[in-house]
Structure formats: structure tokens, C-alpha cells
Amino acid sequence: MKRLFLGIVAHVLENPFTGSAEDCLEIIEDGALLADEHGKILARGPKQTLMAAHPDAEIVDFGDDWLLPGFVDGHVHFPQVYATAAYGHHLLDWLQTSVFPAELAFADEAFAVVAARRFVHQLLRMGTTTALVFGSQFTPATRALFEAARQQGLRLISGLTLMDLDAPARLLHTPQSAYDECRQLIRMTEKTPGLYYAVTPRFALSCSPAMMDVCRSLIEEFPDCYLQTHINENLDEIEAVKASFPEAHNYLDVYARQGLLSPRTVLAHSVHSTDAELDRMAELDCRVCHCPASNMYLGSGIFNLARHLERRIQVLVGTDIGAGTNFSILEELSDVYKAQQMYDMRLGAAKLLYLGTLAGAEALHLAGETGNFAEGKSADFVVLSSQTDLCFQERLARCTSRKDQLFAWLNMFRPSHLRATYSGGRLVIPEERP
Ligand SMILES: O=c1[nH]c(=O)c2nc[nH]c2[nH]1
Numbered sequence: 001m002k003r004l005f006l007g008i009v010a011h012v013l014e015n016p017f018t019g020s021a022e023d024c025l026e027i028i029e030d031g032a033l034l035a036d037e038h039g040k041i042l043a044r045g046p047k048q049t050l051m052a053a054h055p056d057a058e059i060v061d062f063g064d065d066w067l068l069p070g071f072v073d074g075h076v077h078f079p080q081v082y083a084t085a086a087y088g089h090h091l092l093d094w095l096q097t098s099v100f101p102a103e104l105a106f107a108d109e110a111f112a113v114v115a116a117r118r119f120v121h122q123l124l125r126m127g128t129t130t131a132l133v134f135g136s137q138f139t140p141a142t143r144a145l146f147e148a149a150r151q152q153g154l155r156l157i158s159g160l161t162l163m164d165l166d167a168p169a170r171l172l173h174t175p176q177s178a179y180d181e182c183r184q185l186i187r188m189t190e191k192t193p194g195l196y197y198a199v200t201p202r203f204a205l206s207c208s209p210a211m212m213d214v215c216r217s218l219i220e221e222f223p224d225c226y227l228q229t230h231i232n233e234n235l236d237e238i239e240a241v242k243a244s245f246p247e248a249h250n251y252l253d254v255y256a257r258q259g260l261l262s263p264r265t266v267l268a269h270s271v272h273s274t275d276a277e278l279d280r281m282a283e284l285d286c287r288v289c290h291c292p293a294s295n296m297y298l299g300s301g302i303f304n305l306a307r308h309l310e311r312r313i314q315v316l317v318g319t320d321i322g323a324g325t326n327f328s329i330l331e332e333l334s335d336v337y338k339a340q341q342m343y344d345m346r347l348g349a350a351k352l353l354y355l356g357t358l359a360g361a362e363a364l365h366l367a368g369e370t371g372n373f374a375e376g377k378s379a380d381f382v383v384l385s386s387q388t389d390l391c392f393q394e395r396l397a398r399c400t401s402r403k404d405q406l407f408a409w410l411n412m413f414r415p416s417h418l419r420a421t422y423s424g425g426r427l428v429i430p431e432e433r434p
């Protein structure tokens with residue numbers, strides 16, 4: 001049966017960094033989204049018009065609540081789901097002291113199955129309906145993550161986190177075991193709609209050239225796979241990469257020489273990338289994920305969005321749990337705003353909303369599926385309500401336009417404001433009980 005979801009409908013039609021921001025943002029007062037029985041969007045518009053045209057549709061009335069597209073998290077670590085907010089380190093020290101011990105726990109499959117359900121639930125509960133995720137080093141745990149996403153309705157791109165250097169032995173693969181185990185998981189994801197595989201070499205310091213060779217072989221053999229890794233996050237990390245790869249011109253060149261860079265590559269952080277690296281990223285059309293909360297938490301530095309955008313590098317936003325402290329992209333967007341203020345770049349409602357939704361979908365080649373409310377896309381959306389937050393209601397009442405209200409939402413959203421998440425037209429938060 002068709003359904004009409006009523007509320008204030010807001011989304012971004014196209015990239016406001018290349019088009020006019022005014023024209024890219026659509027806010028439909030007294031709006032409606034029409035979805036078919038397969039969870040695809042059939043139409044959007046004023047509710048009176050759509051109700052008159054579809055008198056047989058079931059009505060789901062959210063009153064004055066806001067309906068925004070499901071968010072896209074471009075970088076988050078599953079096995080760090082319980083490792084957020086470890087006190088007092090920078091990147092390399094933090095990995096050894098806080099992260100690797102936490103990731104070892106995922107060797108226990110029973111533990112990992114429960115953690116996977118909670119992790120997926122947590123993302124959906126924060127309004128994320130699509131995520132690019134670093135999986136566990138352990139195949140059963142990563143399989144559990146895919147399974148949880150399939151059951152609970154999260155569109156998931158993920159893969160085994162691959163390392164063969166400089167970590168506890170149980171977290172390491174050999175190049176051969178990495179190849180064999182990735183292949184098994186790729187075969188599984190190929191059969192399941194909504195699941196995609198990302199070959200995931202952790203970063204240059206944890207992968208030998210032989211391990212990176214395996215990664216290249218996998219993306220050559222399975223060209224639909226993504227590749228995700230980290231780059232230029234921290235100055236000590238960059239020095240260590242220089243020392244380990246003296247033949248490379250720079251950090252990016254380590255990956256470029258190994259043939260790992262393409263439009264299906266997502267590079268997290270890029271806080272300290274040089275002009276030469278950015279030019280090369282643009283040439284190779286790699287995507288870059290901005291994770292401001294993580295960068296500030298680990299004292300890594302502040303990502304410069306303008307330097308990436310002026311080269312037309314596609315940028316998406318990630319929470320980077322567990323270095324990040326937000327599980328929600330909506331909260332992360334307020335950190336994006338603050339981080340870019342430091343470079344005197346002020347991001348309005350259209351640009352912020354774009355970065356959390358359509359930019360992610362475009363960067364991940366999923367814009368035919370999600371990212372806004374265009375006809376034919378999956379009905380992925382969140383319902384935001386200020387009902388229980390009287391101070392925020394008063395703040396919204398003082399805005400002079402819906403656009404100002406949206407900007408306030410994008411800076412003041414808290415998880416308690418999220419009333420519901422729909423993925424493919426299915427209510428996933430709160431979960432439908434049979
Ligand atoms: O933020 C980060 N989180 C990680 O787990 C990681 N591994 C390498 N580099 C990293 N950066």
C-alpha cells in the first residue's frame with residue numbers, strides 16, 4: 001500500500017557548492033512524501049495536493065516535525081563501538097593503548113554478534129541509514145556486522161580491517177589469509193542487496209607492501225568493491241610514513257604506487273595533505289572523509305574543506321567512532337560548521353545538510369539510491385521533533401524563516417530529538433514490533 005508521510009520536508013536537490021545554495025535547498029511547509037509498497041519515493045510536495053491525488057494512501061502524520069533524508073556516515077569503526085572517549089592520547093599512542101585492546105575483544109564471536117546489533121541500532125537511532133564502516137579484523141565479527149545491517153535495515157559498506165604490522169599478533173592477517181577471507185565476504189555481500197564490500201587496509205603503517213598488493217588484487221578482481229583507508233591525520237604519523245616508505249614522494253604516493261587510488265577510494269582525514277597530494281587526489285578522483293570531532297579529540301588538526309573543494313574533490317562526513325565522540329552525523333555537522341569557521345568558511349543550512357546526506361551518497365556512488373527525496377530513491381528519512389525540548393522550541397520560534405530553523409536544527413540536534421528513522425520505507429527506529 002502507498003503511504004503518505006506528512007511533516008516539514010527538507011532536503012538538498014544538488015550540490016550547493018557548485019550551484020546556487022538558495023536553489024539547491026528545498027523546504028516544503030505542510031509537506032508530504034509519497035512512498036510505494038517497496039519503500040521507494042513516488043513523489044514529494046504539498047500535503048493537500050498529494051492527499052487529493054492519492055486518496056487511497058495510508059497517512060502517517062508527523063504534524064510539524066521535520067522529515068530529513070537519512071544521513072550518510074562516511075567513516076566509522078565497528079570494533080571501536082565501546083572505545084569512544086579514551087582519555088589523553090594522540091593517534092599513534094591511542095591506537096596502541098586504547099584501540100587495539102578494544103578491537104581484540106571482537107575475536108569472541110558471541111560478543112561480536114551482540115556488539116554488531118547494538119552498533120547498527122545505534123547508527124539508525126542517530127538517523128544514519130547508510131554507512132561506510134571499518135569492520136573487525138575477525139571474519140565472524142565482520143560477517144555479524146553485515147548480518148545485523150541486513151536484518152535491521154542499514155545500507156552498509158564494510159570490510160575486514162587489514163593489518164600485518166605493528167599490532168598485537170591476533171589482530172594481524174597474512175596477505176594470503178587477508179585475500180582468502182576478503183573473498184569469502186565479498187561473495188556474501190554480492191548476493192545481498194544493500195550490502196557492499198570495502199577493501200580496508202587500515203593505513204600505511206599497518207600494511208606491508210605485500211598486504212597492499214593483496215588489496216590491489218582484490219579491487220582489480222572485484223571492481224565494484226570500494227577501498228577505504230586513512231591518510232595524513234597526524235604529524236607523527238606522517239613522519240613515520242616518510243621513514244617507512246623513503247621512496248614515496250609523500251603519504252598519498254604510498255597508496256598511489258600500490259595502485260589503491262580510484263573514484264571508489266575513500267581516504268579518511270586528509271588534515272595535513274599538501275597541495276601536491278590534493279592535486280593528485282583530484283586527478284585520481286578519490287573521495288575524502290572529513291571527521292572533525294575525531295580530529296579535535298585526538299588533537300590531529302583541522303581539516304581544510306575549501307582546499308579540497310577548490311579542486312573539486314568530493315568530500316563526505318564521518319563520525320569516526322571511536323576517535324570521534326558523536327554517533328550521529330547530525331551532531332557531527334555542528335562540528336563541521338565549527339571546524340570550518342576556523343578557516344573563515346561559513347556553511348549555511350544547504351551546505352551543511354548536503355555534506356551529511358547527498359554528498360555522502362554521491363561520494364559513495366549511491367546517489368541513485370539515497371541522499372535526498374528524488375523520485376525513485378529509497379524512502380530513507382528521519383523524523384525530528386522538538387516536542388520534549390522546550391528551550392529548543394523557543395529557539396526555533398525566534399527564527400525568521402524555515403531555513404533559519406533548519407540551520408538551528410543542524411547545529412543543535414541532540415539524539416533525544418529523533419522521533420523515528422525510516423529505511424527503505426520501513427520503520428527501523430523505533431523498531432516495528434510484530
Ligand atoms: O582515527 C583513526 N582511527 C583509527 O582506528 C586509525 N587507524 C589508523 N589511523 C587511524 N585513525
Ligand SMILES: [Zn+2]
Pocket residue numbers: 075076077230268320
Ligand atoms: Zn578512522
